[in-house]
Amino acid sequence: MATQPHLLIDEGDVADLALVPGDPGRVNRIADHCDDAETIAQNREYTVVNASYDGRELSICSTGIGSPSAAIAVEELAASGVETILRVGTTGALQAGIEIGDMIVATGAAKNEGTTRRYEAVEYPAVPDYEVLSALVDAAEDNQEDVHVGPIATDDAYYAETDEYVAEWEAAGLLAVEMEAAALFALARRKGLRAGAICTVDGNLVEGTQKGTDTEDEELPEKAKNNVARAIDITLEAATRL
Numbered sequence: 001m002a003t004q005p006h007l008l009i010d011e012g013d014v015a016d017l018a019l020v021p022g023d024p025g026r027v028n029r030i031a032d033h034c035d036d037a038e039t040i041a042q043n044r045e046y047t048v049v050n051a052s053y054d055g056r057e058l059s060i061c062s063t064g065i066g067s068p069s070a071a072i073a074v075e076e077l078a079a080s081g082v083e084t085i086l087r088v089g090t091t092g093a094l095q096a097g098i099e100i101g102d103m104i105v106a107t108g109a110a111k112n113e114g115t116t117r118r119y120e121a122v123e124y125p126a127v128p129d130y131e132v133l134s135a136l137v138d139a140a141e142d143n144q145e146d147v148h149v150g151p152i153a154t155d156d157a158y159y160a161e162t163d164e165y166v167a168e169w170e171a172a173g174l175l176a177v178e179m180e181a182a183a184l185f186a187l188a189r190r191k192g193l194r195a196g197a198i199c200t201v202d203g204n205l206v207e208g209t210q211k212g213t214d215t216e217d218e219e220l221p222e223k224a225k226n227n228v229a230r231a232i233d234i235t236l237e238a239a240t241r242l
Contacts, residue, residue, distance in 0.1 A: 004076035007048055007061065008041040014059040015050060017084040017239055018077055020070070022180060024062040030088070030232050031060060045069055053236045063087075066156060067115035067183035074187040084194040084242055086132065087184055088235040090228065091152065091176040091199035092210050094169045098201055100209060101223030103147040103231060104175050105136045106197045109182035110153040112165075116186045126154070126185040132196030135238040140198065143234055146223065150175045152199075154182035166205045176201065194242070200231040 001011045019030055024047040031037035034051035041048040045064030052058065061077060063070040074085065091104055098104070108127040111117070116126065133149075140147035153174045155161060161177065169177060181197045188195035203210035 001079065004080060006043060006072050007046050007076045007080070008043045009048055009076070009080050011080050013040055014048065014077065014080050014082055015057045016082060017056070017086070017242060018059040018061050018082045019086050019088055019235055019239065020061050020063050020073060020184070021087075022063050022065055022089050024064075026228070027060045027062050029228070030236070033232055033236055034058075046073065054240045056240045058239055063180055066179045067113040067154060070180040071115050071183045071187055074184055074191075078191045078193060082193070084132065085184060085188055086136070086235050086239060087181060087195070087197035087199070088231050089178060089180065089197070089199045090202040091178040093176050093201045093204040094153070094166065094174050094206060096206055098148055098175065098204055099146070099223065100201050100203060101225070101227040102201045103140050103145045103234065104152065104199050104201060105133060105140065105147055105149045106152045106181050106199070107133065107149060108151045109185055110151065110174060111182045111186070113154050113156040113179070113182055115183045119186060119190060124186065126182040127189070128185055128196040129188070129194035132194050132238070132242060135241040136196050136198045136234065139234045139237040139241070143230070143237065145230065145234065148175050152181060153177040155179060161205070170206050177205070198231060198235055200227040202227070
């Protein structure tokens with residue numbers, strides 16, 4: 001099989017399980033929690049590292065921002081031997097009372113993006129694998145984290161998330177909005193892979209603390225500190241159970 005054109009990896013270069021943050025810089029943050037980390041490829045928004053955690057071999061691959069680049073990563077990881085994909089990222093909460101630093105494990109993702117429509121009808125569900133979902137929830141609870149479990153939205157247009165969109169998502173009971181999970185879930189299902197997603201809350205859109213909001217005069221909760229590192233720990237712990 002030819003080298004994958006974007007990830008620049010070959011079949012057998014990666015482990016059967018991959019953690020997929022969006023930010024390439026977060027790949028090294030995850031690797032810092034692991035042993036035997038080795039960078040095997042870097043290209044555009046994609047950085048791929050192999051490592052191990054508590055004896056579990058795994059790969060770490062950034063997806064960039066949004067569903068189109070995430071779909072490329074899934075396609076090429078699957079072609080190279082990955083069978084389980086765990087998204088670890090950040091998200092904006094859509095329900096009052098969900099605090100910065102809380103963890104959200106998605107039970108499904110609304111397809112407010114265009115990528116999955118090129119693969120299938122919008123009515124087909126974008127849902128995680130049950131074993132992956134359970135491993136993420138159990139790991140979060142074992143780490144005594146405040147974890148919310150439920151449906152989220154995946155959206156294409158960060159700067160077009162108007163008050164009207166936020167109100168509709170809130171009324172529908174969606175917990176949060178991010179930009180990659182629907183594509184990961186849908187493609188994993190179509191390819192017979194396992195996938196799941198845990199995201200830490202970095203703002204609450206209905207309470208006006210979304211990313212970029214001036215919170216200089218407000219005290220962030222203690223749980224908001226090191227929230228990405230804590231989400232990484234949870235995801236790595238879940239990986240050892242899969």
